[in-house]
Amino acid sequence: MVRKILVVAFFLSSFAAIAAAPASGPATKVVAHALARLAPDAKPTHVEPAPMPGFYQALVHGKIIYVSTDGKYVMAGQLFDADQSRNLTEANMKAIRRQALATVPASDRVIYAPPHPKYTVTVFTDLDCGYCRVFHQHMAAYNAEGIAVQYLFWPRSGLKAVPSGRDTPSYAKAVSVWCAKDRKKAFTEAKAGESIKSATCPNPVAREYHLGQRIGVDGTPTIIAEDGSVIGGYLNPRQLLQAVRMVRIQQTPAGTDPKAAAQR
DSSP states (O other): OOOOEEEEEEOOOOOOOOSSOOOOSHHHHHHHHHHHTTOTTOOOEEEEEOSSTTEEEEEETTEEEEEETTSOOEEEEEEEETTTTEEHHHHHHHHHHHHHHTTSOGGGSEEEOOSSOSEEEEEEEOSSOHHHHHHHHTHHHHHHTTEEEEEEEOOTTOSBOTTTOOBOHHHHHHHHHHHSSSHHHHHHHHHTTOOOOOOOOSOSHHHHHHHHHHTTOOSSOEEEOTTSOEEESSOOHHHHHHHHHHHHHHTSOTTSOHHHHHHO
């Protein structure tokens, strides 16, 4: 039976260049040539055949786009398998997020975890955003529910101010926290609005900011579950527990007790 696929699509408007080396090969050349006529600065990555016959798919500035194999048509939007009621675009993005986050070692994260975590979330955060601060205030409650929180830095104002080219205050603060003698103490103090002593050292802040851009982070907090799905935005402890349990249930093989799976 021919698989029926529903495509919700709209024309590509504009995409900025992202800090990732583009792939090479015939498919990439077709995609790059098509995008060059619409957004000359766009640099596609993760180019491969799309589930929809006659199209390639690629990642551009954190979003999946679709380009016909002859390079004539470009679409952006959500691609669904109607037979399986499955969002193929999001399934692809989950895999891309998982792969990207797997490149960030624990030593480059700020981690708050219970002794034996049941669940782990990655949170892109800014030290000054209001909801990020409220989220951090609940850390003891998240940990009490068995949730480990692994923070990555994502300064909302970017890395460099325009037009001066100087470090933005949010970037400089993130670097100062990372370079503090007691990093986790400085992190919590910054979240509480306290002044942080300026400091510099080798740090992962810029790398994490660019990685967030590549996988579609566009605000803070952005909470990513173990399967690569974006589950927030700010979530209180009860909401976050429900969200990670649902993710675990969705990953459960058929025939497994979903309640038992959620507790694993």
